[in-house]
Amino acid sequence: MPVTKNPYLRYKAIDARLRNRQKHRPTIHDLIDACTKETEHEPSLDTVVKDIKNMRLSFHAPIKYCRTKGVYEYTDEAYRFDGVGLMEKDIDSIKNAIELIQSIGSSRVSNEFEHAMEKVLTAYREKFPQGNFKRQFIQTDAPTDFRGFEHFDLFFRAIKDRIPVSIVHYSYSKHVFTSRIIHPIFLKEFNNRWYVVAYSEEHNQIRTFGFDRIHDPVLVFAAFKGDQSPDVLTFFKDIYGIYPIENQGVQPVVFDTAPEELAYFRSFPVHESQQFLQVQNSGRARIKLELIPSYELIRLLRSFGRAIRIVEPEWLRLQVTENLTR
């Protein structure tokens, strides 16, 4: 929002003028002048009258108009318009957080956060950082045209307020559409893709749905069944990625790596269970994971080609090798 249209800056100007004991009690024109000085833009008389009304209603400002003298004053001398005690470092932290969120992306969540923080910072006479920075020094890997990301706000609200959602889902593997009622529990990002974890009425179990496969989600009035679900964080703790292989539980996955991959696995552990069973002088290593194998794990292991060799389990070795020999 342009500074000239920011009502909170005008509120601050009006507040400061009302509390200024060095000057006479202000008329409406004095308040307009104060706003003009603060925002470098002259507001209309109607605007300032509305501002005073808003200050009374939204901020409980005890502003009284004296009809005989045509001046405004506070009836409660102890009233302070900026009632939040922010230190200088608090303001800096808020500004940094806003800049970080703006760098990551401008979803509605980010915009609402900006708006809320705008109120707080304006109360402290801080000019709100505008969106167009002269130099951008953070770049994330988030794709800008990711299909389905527009559903983020709806699922965020559904989870927060525990509201079931009607969705149309398209399966990439089965090439079929289905209409489902899901009860969203958790949002998860993996490799720049967003997923909603939800109790699915159709499957009678927890399922994960990629945003990109969901069409036209609609919030519906129905009893929320997501509360009966197991702890989702625990569910994902044992998985690398999103989609576990059917009928597979937590199990050891052991593989040998070529020397040139050792640094990679040291720097970026695949999973919190990762252990180095053996590291040879050459750099060749044997690594063990303890998790539920997932499609994403298979894809990761395949991406190393012949630089790694699965030791166990045998079925996983066959799946990874099968793709490489095609």
Added chain:
Amino acid sequence: MVKTPGNRKFNTMKKSIKSYLFPQVPNRGRLDNPVLLRVTLLPDATKVDFGYSTFKSVYSNGGWIQISPETHLVSLHNQRKFKLINVKGISMSPTKHYFESQRDWQYYSLYFEPIPVEDGSYDLIEPEFIADREALKAVNQVSGGTFDFYDIQIDMQKAIQIMSI
């Protein structure tokens, strides 16, 4: 229902301000391509959602889809017609929505005049497609049917009210 001097029928029932969604809609129609997914009774329209996959298309590039502006719902109770008033995700004929491959898909919605918020059965008829022999032939090759859907059942006991955002 009353008859006007122009002999047109108008529904005198009070307009519903609530919206109802039917996540599953029994019908005698196609099981795939397109598949009828959901029906929503909005205050000013009846929204019918479809999904179309080119996976089994006879065309190497997936072919195309379109919808006739003459498409309508017809009540099996009193033969009253409900005209198509809007579309989303599909082109009205003669314009076509072309696919790129046999791995393509399209979700689309047809908006008809609002049907009564009560139990009922409807046929969805697309007259122009039946007249288009070439298109009909292609459709029949894929799944042995037309684009019509019959006996779409609206059962208010299965309705779920929609929450506005």
